[in-house]
Amino acid sequence: MKFASHVEEIDISGIRKSFEGAGPGAINLGLGQPDFDTPDHIKRAAIEAIEEGFTGYTMNLGTAELRGALSEKLRRENGLDYAPGEIMVTSGASEALFLAVAAVVEEGDEVLMGDPGFVSYAALARVAQGRPVSVPMDERFHLTADAVAERITPRTRALIVNSPNNPTGSVQTKEELQALAELAEDHDFALISDEVYEHFVYEGEHASPALYSDDVITINAVSKTYAMTGWRLGYLAARGEALENMLKVHQYVQACASSISQRAALAAVSGPQECVRDMKEEFRRRRDVLVSGLRSMGMDIAKPQGAFYAFPKVGDGDDVAARLIRGGVVTVPGSAFGSVAKDHIRISYAASMADIKTALGRMREIL
Structure with a gap:
């Protein structure tokens, strides 16, 4: 059996590799996944969808109800005017990124x-038989x-922009994004x-960035915001031919996102948002x-402005x-995130406070 050369040259994610060699009792500060449970009102919506038999295919773009709610969300929270017909629901932001590339x-x-930058970006460029081009960030990781x-x-x-940023936690300014x-x-x-x-x-x-140009494909998901990583529910918003061409790929590789997850996402974006504020304050x-603990060990670190890294x-770093x-x-x-940060490590604080404090104690002994 022969394999496509542009796939063979892709390596397994450096994030996944980092877990190898971890013994029993290891504290995982490597995975970018909230340690909170999905809020109850979201889980109930999924259970009700199953009990109602809402378990078949949906429209390729996603349900009209969810796209309507996402349209309102984008208008309310981001100042973006996307009609429901300019939004597509995907199986996580990962699929949305693939479709865009x-x-x-x-x-x-x-x-x-x-x-x-995030490990998927270069790999997705290669899957499309393109060439990833690294752009070094400045000293603030902007x-x-x-x-x-x-x-x-x-x-x-294409240019891929990620703010708040994984792995650095930096947040681009409005002026930078407009430029x-x-x-x-x-x-x-x-x-x-x-x-x-x-x-x-x-x-x-x-x-x-879509505030400043129509040539932007905006990608998002409920995964991080509502502790729903395993629900695999993302979405994208784009104008005209951009959405149409992504839909062509989506309908053949995925058909549609999970009907049950779409019901859950509808409850997430249109329901109470106190859970998001509570998670944010705990992450802070x-x-x-x-x-504070890393600085007490003499590490050079700027306080991250966003994300949870x-x-x-x-x-x-290796x-x-x-x-x-x-x-x-x-x-x-x-080194898992590019060529210019080999002297860094990424530490996720999407872990319990107890685990973070225990990990800091172990790090002091080791380093």
Whole structure:
């Protein structure tokens, strides 16, 4: 059996690799998954959907009710005017990212992305037979228009922006996002905006690049916001031909997102939001404890403004991550996220306060 060369060259995620070698009793600060349970009103909506027999296919775009609620959510929270017919429900933000890249990238095309950046972006560019192009972030881990402009070529087809950012926790300013959106529009390439951490901003505020250009594909999900990672429910919003071409791919690789998860997502986005605020405040408390503990060990770390990751500078990130795993603390080396952050590790504070404090104690002994 032969395999496609552009798939064979893709490596297994460095995040998953980081878990290897962790023994029993290890504290996992490597996985980007809220440790909270899905709120009860969301679970009840899913149970009711099953009991009502709402278990068949839905429209390829998703149910009209959910897309209507997402349209209102985007207007209310993001200031974006997308009609329900300009929104597609997907099986997680991961599928939405794949659809966006697959719809705009041809063989040999280039996809720009911040470095360090989420592990999926480069892999998805290669799956589409494109070429990932790393754009080094500045000292604050912000992606600047000047840095992006230096790497634009006639083969540039997309720029992926992620704010709040994984792995660094940085949050782009409105002015930076506007400059990036205008740059993409001026050079006629797509801006793909990954906004899955939008509700976890502790300093500053979240903004959507689609405020400044129609050439933006906005991607989001209920996964992080409502502790629904396993429900696999994401969505994207885009104009005209962009949505139509992504729909072509979606209907053949996925058909539709889970009907049950769509009912649950409807309850999530249109129901009470106190659960989101409570999670955010708990993440803030955990962040402050983690950052204080890391600084007490002499680590160089800026306080992350968003998401739920700390990204301290530790020297040789691969070596430090390996030592920590052997000592019972799972983190992810910075090399998993690109070429410019090999002297960092990513630490997730989507873990209990007790686990964070225990992990800090182990790290002091190990390091």
